[in-house]
Amino acid sequence: MNNVIVLPLLIPLVTAVLLIFCAKNIRLQRWMSAISVALNALVALFIVYQVDSEGIQTLHMGGWLPPHGIVFVADMLAALLVLMTLLVAAACLFYAFRSIGEEREKHYFYTFFQFMLAGVIGSFLTGDLFNLFVCFEVMLISSYALIVLGGTKRQLRETLKYMLINIISSTLFVAAVAYLYGTVGTLNMAHLSLRVAEVQQEGILSVIGILFLIVFALKAGLFLFFWLPGSYNAPPAAVTALFGALLTKVGLYAIIRTFTLIFYHETGGIHTIIGWMAAATMILGGLGAVAYKDIGRVLNYNIVISVGFIAFGIASASEASLNGAVFYLLHDMAAKALLFILGGMIITSAGTAKLGEMGGLMKRYPWIGWMFFIVLLALVGIPPLSGFLGKVLILQGGLQEGHYWLSGIGLLSSLLVLYSLIKVFMGAFWGDSPARREQQPVKIPRTAYGAAIGLTLIVILMGVGSEWVYSYTSQAGAVLTDPSLYINAVLKE
Numbered sequence: 001m002n003n004v005i006v007l008p009l010l011i012p013l014v015t016a017v018l019l020i021f022c023a024k025n026i027r028l029q030r031w032m033s034a035i036s037v038a039l040n041a042l043v044a045l046f047i048v049y050q051v052d053s054e055g056i057q058t059l060h061m062g063g064w065l066p067p068h069g070i071v072f073v074a075d076m077l078a079a080l081l082v083l084m085t086l087l088v089a090a091a092c093l094f095y096a097f098r099s100i101g102e103e104r105e106k107h108y109f110y111t112f113f114q115f116m117l118a119g120v121i122g123s124f125l126t127g128d129l130f131n132l133f134v135c136f137e138v139m140l141i142s143s144y145a146l147i148v149l150g151g152t153k154r155q156l157r158e159t160l161k162y163m164l165i166n167i168i169s170s171t172l173f174v175a176a177v178a179y180l181y182g183t184v185g186t187l188n189m190a191h192l193s194l195r196v197a198e199v200q201q202e203g204i205l206s207v208i209g210i211l212f213l214i215v216f217a218l219k220a221g222l223f224l225f226f227w228l229p230g231s232y233n234a235p236p237a238a239v240t241a242l243f244g245a246l247l248t249k250v251g252l253y254a255i256i257r258t259f260t261l262i263f264y265h266e267t268g269g270i271h272t273i274i275g276w277m278a279a280a281t282m283i284l285g286g287l288g289a290v291a292y293k294d295i296g297r298v299l300n301y302n303i304v305i306s307v308g309f310i311a312f313g314i315a316s317a318s319e320a321s322l323n324g325a326v327f328y329l330l331h332d333m334a335a336k337a338l339l340f341i342l343g344g345m346i347i348t349s350a351g352t353a354k355l356g357e358m359g360g361l362m363k364r365y366p367w368i369g370w371m372f373f374i375v376l377l378a379l380v381g382i383p384p385l386s387g388f389l390g391k392v393l394i395l396q397g398g399l400q401e402g403h404y405w406l407s408g409i410g411l412l413s414s415l416l417v418l419y420s421l422i423k424v425f426m427g428a429f430w431g432d433s434p435a436r437r438e439q440q441p442v443k444i445p446r447t448a449y450g451a452a453i454g455l456t457l458i459v460i461l462m463g464v465g466s467e468w469v470y471s472y473t474s475q476a477g478a479v480l481t482d483p484s485l486y487i488n489a490v491l492k493e
Contacts, residue, residue, distance in 0.1 A: 016114035044083040056489035067191035073127035077476035091451040096238035098445030116142035158234035169218040190490035220251025223277040237344020245337035275315035281308030286416030313394040321397020323477035328390025338455035355427035362429035386462035
C-alpha cells in the first residue's frame with residue numbers, strides 16, 4: 001500500500017476548507033491556492049515516478065482489503081491524468097488572478113476551484129464505482145457554483161440547464177450502480193471485472209453497460225453535447241478554460257476505464273455504439289465550429305470535436321488506438337486550456353467576442369497571435385507538436401480494426417478544426433483594427449501571459465519529446481489492453 005496516492009485528493013480538500021475562513025483576503029487566497037496546486041503537482045510527479053519504477057500503486061483505506069472498503073488506485077493512466085490536471089489547473093489559476101474579478105474572488109471562487117480539483121482528481125484515482133459517483137458529484141456541485149458565480153442573466157439561465165442535465169445523468173448513474181451491484185454483488189472495479197466475466201446474464205449486463213455509456217456520454221459531451229456550447233459560454237474565460245480542459249475528460253476517462261476493465265469481455269455491440277456516437281460527435285461538432293462567428297461558440301464546438309476523436313480511439317479498442325487515446329487525451333487537456341486562455345485574451349484585447357468586429361490584433365499583441373497559431377497547429381495534428389502522435393496512433397488503430405469510414409471522419413474533423421480556428425486567427429489578427437477601437441492597447445496582465453506561455457511550452461515539448469512521453473503513455477495503454485495487470489495489482493495486494 002502507498003499512502004501518498006491519497007494526497008492529490010487530500011491537498012485540495014484541505015485547502016478549500018482553509019480558504020473558506022479567509023474569503024475577504026484576496027491576496028492570501030491567491031497565495032494559498034498557488035502553493036497548494038504547486039505542492040500537489042510535485043506529489044503527482046512523484047506518483048508518476050513511483051508507478052514507472054514500482055508498478056501500479058494502491059491504497060486500501062482503513063486497512064479493508066478489496067473487494068470491501070474504499071480503494072484508491074494509481075496506474076499510469078490515472079497518474080498522468082492527475083499530473084496534467086494540476087499543470088492545467090496551475091495555468092488557469094494564474095490566468096484567473098487578474099481576470100476573474102475581485103467580486104468573484106471574494107465570493108469563494110478559489111474555494112470552489114479547489115473543491116472541483118478534488119472531485120476531478122478523486123475520479124481519476126478511485127478504484128470503486130460508487131466513489132466515482134461521489135467524486136463526480138463533488139466536481140459537478142463545484143462547477144455549478146463556478147458557472148453561476150457573478151450572477152449575470154446568461155449565467156443563471158445556462159446554470160439551470162447545466163444543473164438539470166447533470167441531475168438527470170447523476171440519477172441514471174445511481175440507478176446503473178444499483179443495477180450492477182444487484183447483478184454481481186460488488187462495486188470494486190477490479191472485482192467487477194472478474195464477476196462480470198463469471199455471471200451468465202449477458203442481456204442484463206449489456207443493458208447496464210449501455211446505461212453507463214449514456215451517463216458518461218452526457219458528462220463527456222459525447223453525442224449528447226447539446227448542453228455544452230451554451231453552458232461553457234456563460235462563465236469567464238478562466239472558468240471556461242478549466243472546464244474545457246478537465247470536465248469532459250473525466251467523462252471520457254470513465255468511459256475508457258469502464259469499457260476496458262469492467263465491460264471488456266464482449267466488446268462488439270457497445271464499441272460499435274461508441275463508434276457511431278464518435279462519428280456523429282465529430283461531424284456535428286465540426287459543423288457547429290465552422291458555422292459560428294462568435295469566438296466562444298467556435299472554441300466550445302472544438303471541445304466537442306476532440307471528444308468525438310478520442311471516443312474514436314476508444315471504439316477501435318486496439319493497442320495502437322488506446323495508446324493514441326491516452327496520448328491525445330493528455331495533449332487535449334493542455335491544448336484546450338491554452339486555447340480558451342488565448343480566446344479570453346483575444347476577447348479582452350478586442351473588446352468583443354464577434355469575429356466581424358475584430359482585426360489587426362497581430363500588430364499590438366504578436367505574442368498572443370503566435371501562441372494561438374501554435375495551438376491551432378497542435379490541435380490539427382501538425383508535427384512536431386503534441387497533437388500529431390496521438391492522432392497518428394488513433395488513425396492507425398482505426399485502420400487496423402477496419403474502421404475506414406470512422407478514420408475518414410477523423411481526418412475530416414481535423415480539416416474542420418483547421419478551418420474553424422484559421423477563421424478565428426484571420427478574423428482576429430489579420431487586417432486593420434476597426435475604427436471604433438481605442439488607439440491605446442488594452443493591457444493584458446503578466447499572469448495571463450505566463451499561463452499561456454507555460455501551456456504553449458507543454459504543447460511544444462510534448463510534441464518534440466513525444467518519444468519520451470510515449471514511453472509513459474504506452475504503460476497506461478498496456479493496462480487498458482491487458483486488464484489483468486490492474487486486477488492483480490488491486491486484488492493480489
